[in-house]
Structures are given as C-alpha cells and as structure tokens.
Amino acid sequence: MSEITLDVRIVVFSLDEDTLQVLLLPCGEAPDCWTLPGGPVQVDESLEEAAGRALDNRVDREQVYLEQLYTYGEPQRVPARRLVSVSYFALSPANARCAARTESERWYPLEKVPGLVHDHAEIVKYALRRLRYKLEYSAAGFQLLPDEFTLSELQHTYEIVLGEKLDKRNFRRRILQSNIIEETNHLRTGEGQGRPARLYRYRPDAVAEVKARRLFP
Amino acid sequence: MSEITLDVRIVVFSLDEDTLQVLLLPCGEAPDCWTLPGGPVQVDESLEEAAGRALDNRVDREQVYLEQLYTYGEPQRVPARRLVSVSYFALSPANARCAARTESERWYPLEKVPGLVHDHAEIVKYALRRLRYKLEYSAAGFQLLPDEFTLSELQHTYEIVLGEKLDKRNFRRRILQSNIIEETNHLRTGEGQGRPARLYRYRPDAVAEVKARRLFP
DNA sequence: ATAATAGTGTCTCTCAGACATTATTTA
C-alpha cells in the first residue's frame, strides 16, 4: 500500500434485440463476482490504447467508439491497494462482438447486471447516464448499429437506451436535419413482411464534425 | 522511465475587472516557463484532495468550486517520464484569492498566458471550453462572484467568460427562472452613482440540485 | 385482400431573441 497504481476500465455497451447490454468478466476471486473489462496501463501505451487492448478479441476495435468518462481515485475504493482507474465507455455494434471463446466473458442486460467488484457498479451507472445524455444531444446512437441501418432500427436503439417510446415523425425529422446520416441506395428487403425500408449510413465526414463539436478531448 | 506516476493539475479561473484570469506558477526549470498548479497525489488522499491541497494558500478552498475535467496520459506528453495528469478546473471568486506571498504565483489574463510546460496549454484551452459550455446550460457563473452579487455583476461575468455581449432583459429572465439564485434584502449602495442594485445570492439548496443534475460525478 | 412495416405533413404551443422606456440614486 505504498504505491499508486493505474488501470483503465471500460463500460462496453451493445444492443441485443430489445436490451442494452454490458460486457463483464468474472473477477476470478469470488464465484459470483464480476468486473468491468480493463487492466493496467503499460508504460509505453496511451490510456486509450490500454482501453482498446482490453477489448481485443472481445469486440472488433475498428468498429467501436471509445470515449473517456471519469477517473476514480478514492483511497478506499479498492481494499488494500491504492488503485486509480480511468474509466471509458464504448459503443459496439452487435456484429462487432467476437464469439466468446470461453466463459471468461458475458454480456449482461443492464437490468440484470450481477454483483460487481469495488465501485464498478457506480461506474456502469455513470456510463449509462452519460450515454443517455449523449444520445439526446448528438445522434451518436448509430454507433450501436452496423454500418447500414434503417431509421426504424435507429429509433428502436434510441428507445431502448433512453427507456421511452419516441414519436416516429419527430424522431425522423430530428435525426435527418442533424445531418449526421445520409441515405444509401439500398433497401432492407426480405427481412420479414412489410414494406422494405431504406438503409442509411452515417456520413463519413460527419465523424470529423462530431469530433470538432465534441465536449471531451 | 519504468514507472507510471500520477499527479493532478488545476486550471483555476478567477475574474479580475474585465478579464478572466488563470493561476500559474513558475515551473522552475526554465526562466520564462510556467506551469499549472498541481502536484503528485499522496497515497492516502483522494484526487480531489490532492487538487485542493495544491490550492492551499493560493485561494480559499471553502469558496472554490472544483470539478474534474479529463485525464491526460499520452506516453510522450512529458519528456523522459511517464506522467499521467488528472486535470481539474476551479472557479474562484476574486475575494477568495490569497495574497501572493512571493513571486511564486501569478494570475494571468487568458489572452496573455505565457508559454506553459508540456501540454498545459492544451489543458487550459479545454478547461475554458468546458467552462463556457457550463455557463451556457447551468448558471454556474456565480461561482466566480462573492456570496452576494448584483444581476449586473453576474451578467458582466457571463459576458467576460463567453466573450460576447448579452441582452439584459433576456439574461435576467433566463437566470431568474432557472431558480438557482434568490433575492436578498440588501442593496449595493455607495458603489458609485446610479440607482443601487439589489443583491442576490445562490439558493443554499440549489447546490444540491445542481449536483443532482450534474453530468459529472 | 390482409397483415405488416415504411414513410410522410400540419398545427399548436413554448421558448429564445430583439427591442425602449421608466425608476432610483448621486453629484
């Protein structure tokens, strides 16, 4: 207890059907105890690289959006150690999930998250708050979807994350006039009965715009 | 270069007449090189305590608002060392400044900030962005004023920080209906010619509200 | 033709921004 050590912890969100899920790992120590993915920061890597490394073989990093959240450093947050954790949240499309090789990881619906070590439950709670806030002002919801998606799918994503129904016409107007996404020529067809839906993608240059506008470095 | 060390850095804002100022310290190494106040985190103190400690004898901590900003950890941000810095921003009323005991500290107007070590200039820039953003949505400007203040003073604060003139009636309406501040019975009188202005203070229980609403833990 | 989902427009109300005059004090 004489040294301060540093790690990163990532709250990875992904959407499965009708639930928002979080990636958790068994913490090893106790039987029914889980932890957020993460780990120590190497001397020659950035914090963000450390966070990305912790996601290797769990999600496809290329497709994952990553943003720093908050740094937790209360002296007593981890028993018998002085650990400071830089937390991140990540948004992963469902198709960017890697096949879980072992029982060493599991996606949990947010309402069914089991007991977590230390203050990780608090970190998850805060990450969710920030995610909801982000959706309200920034149309970032598409980060939870594959490259091409329908407006209904996007709206559904928003409804799941925000936990409330949205008006279809208002939603479409708002999203479209934000200018973050654009039409493609493709239709989603054969996916069920009903009229096929137009597919959209986010505008490649919108990424730069979002970064320019973004509140956090 | 085999260990990661941790410190905190604080961007302390204060208002002097017509300029927004930042507290800087000489960095010791070079002659015209300055640094943000801060320092290493002790093993038994929280990050916020470490930040507060760095402000001792510089401002009256009781009166200072402190909020975590971002954690900087690029491997190359500090030459020959692996230093991770948790940054904070602080808002200090002018009357909470302590008398500078030595030449070891100086308040600089934002437009005249001298050369800073490492990435401290970037940290200042980001802190200002966050401060401006905060004022736009949260009426936090009163943290730069003494306990009691007039609406004109508050508006002036906003104008300095945001760098633009504001409409008096719209400003008053907006601030008052946010319900963050309340009238006192006092008037500011004898301060010059002109009609005396009513003094306001922020509502004691508004502090709790702001914290509840706040985006950052 | 029926069931299922996609796609579209209008009205209303609230809120933000522009704007000028009266009120109260000191010198």
Next chain:
DNA sequence: TAAATAATGTCTGAGAGACACTATTAT
C-alpha cells in the same frame, strides 16, 4: 437637473411535441 445605473414587458419567429393517414411489400 443631469448623469449614471437598475429594473421591467411585449412581440415575433423558430423549433418541439402531439397527432393520423397513405404507400409498399409478403403471404
């Protein structure tokens, strides 16, 4: 009474939210 600052209300335009019907496909 002149100069200085405080205090106050209205109009207008833009945007947000409520709301229902038509279009296109598969079975």
